[in-house]
Amino acid sequence: MNKKNNYLNNLRHSCAHLLAAAVKDLHPGVHNAIGPSIENGFYQDFDMVKWTVSEADFPKIEKRMRELLKSWAPFEEKEVSVKQALKDFAKNPYKVELIKDFAKADKKITENNPGNFLDLCKGGHSHDPKKELKNFKLLSIAGAYWRGDEKKKMLTRIYGTLFPTKEELDKYLWQQEEAKKRDHRKLGRDLGLFLISDQVGPGLPIFLPKGAVVRSLIEEYLIKLKKDNGYKFVWTPHIARSQIYHTSQHWGKYDAMFSAMKLDKEEYVLKPMNCPHHFQVFLDKPRSYKELPFRIAENGVVYRHEKSGEVSGLLRVRALTIDDTHTFIRFSQTYDELNRVLKLIKDVFDKFGFKEFKARISLRDSRHPEKYLGSPEEWERAENALKNAAKHLQIKYNEGVGEAAFYGPKIDIMVKDNLGREWQLSTVQLDYNQPKNFSMKYIDEKGKDVYPAILHIAMVGSIERFMAILIEHYAGAFPLWLSPIQVAILPISDKHISYSKKIKELLEKDDIRVELNDENKTIGAKIREATLQKIPYMVIIGAEEIRRSTILSPDSIGKGSHYQQDKLYISVRTREGKNLGLMNLYEFIKKLKSQIETFL
């Protein structure tokens, strides 16, 4: 952590003390637990005992914080004995627990008291509270378990943030507002993309016609990309005998599995992952080394029992579609195949306008070889293959030692969206374990049976989650190629509808997704609606356009085949509000096509 961050963290952490002081001042008898600084602010946990606190109390608490701040002096840490500390905090069971733990760990115990508020703290504070702690704001309230342990008591957590200057605080609050405006749940409704029905159930999104267009465009793109690069698509059903997950060793370890159902006399479950189904494809017949790399893919729907409190919009759902890919390789092919996959992943990011990304490579903890399957040499080779492939493609990465699964190392790729937020999208996992569980083997040049390695690949992860990320990334204004409606045709009055219909037909003939607004509304209202719907282009048609066109009477349009696109005129406006003026249909279609090809 750099110096600047330390300074900011110290201020935020100090502000948590101030919050604790204010709440205890309002309700003597509550216990303050811990109050660290976090990524965008700080929090303070309380055991409210017999009181309650809600966001409605924030103004009152903030006011008290400001009052107390007036009398606060610079923080000073004072080392005290265990005995003294236990005496000072005898009434606070959380502090007592901490003091005892620290004593056991032989840590120094320090206290501070910036202004009639004694607290236990390791240090790292403001040297000028009156000045430095001014620009804070309480944000939200939530429950959190003491020490993050769901078996322990639930405390009340108050979140807040603080910045050194008012400008920085305001900027942060503005960014939060902006993120709220882009919230895919709000845009999903406003733009008619998807809905979540109470009758169908939480975490089970339904895609409306426009959302379904976006969804299938994403899927079609991924299918084409993969097909063009040697992947064969398969299709697998959504349930399987429970036994298959015993074979894969997921049973009992994977807690998001839905309860089993009885069919005839046997137990079946909804599939929580596609892997075992895909393995059946490999197992279909004896495989030769000549068939490797053996690549199969499917946008496979899986079902995961996410905790009820964790489902949210499209980000966390219970029915999701994974752009799943399994590649069976021989060991010597690892590096080449990784290179190939990572390159494709970069293509995907390009296509969707993610300019910044970085990777995390999860490695084994070499001090504990017993925790991993396979020999240290195999691991060494696989890990190096991952690192070298990332290096070769100039992907920045950091290493997570000890984060690998027991069956192989992996690489996860995170992208940065247009608001600067990071999302994990892709994952490529090496697996030496499942071939053994399922007895998947190929026959090598010498006629010997050999276990392949498997690459588990998801380029965008869940299509639903990816859509949520895209909606927020683009703030609902999808690039032309991905827009559910690409062109809105807006006749000025109903005298111009017939000509508009012809234009619509001609655009549709060129595979442009068009919507004709023939409602009885003013042109201003139609423009407003199309703009709010974030439709990239509006085509405005009135007397002027028709007059300029070679065919003067709307009735004559389409009669005979003499019309030509370059003789039909339209006016064009963009969703950004730019008036592109009069142009003929040929020019317009050419413009659209070229823009679609460069995926803008």
Next chain:
RNA sequence: GCCGAUGUAGCUUAAUGGUAAAGCACUACUUUCGUAAAGUAGUGAUGUGGGUUCGAUUCCCACCUUCGGCUCCA
């Protein structure tokens, strides 16, 4: 799942222990309009199930939905 908040029409919001208000949207009619909201009228709602009460959308209980959290360690 747990803690807290929440639930009024398709959306955004109002009000009340005694007929639930409005804007947008929708429907009909009028208007035929030139680059971000034409006019008039109409349809439409208290999440579900219990309880208290003469009477509940309002108070109480349970359930459900949605939202913020539950990884960040004095």
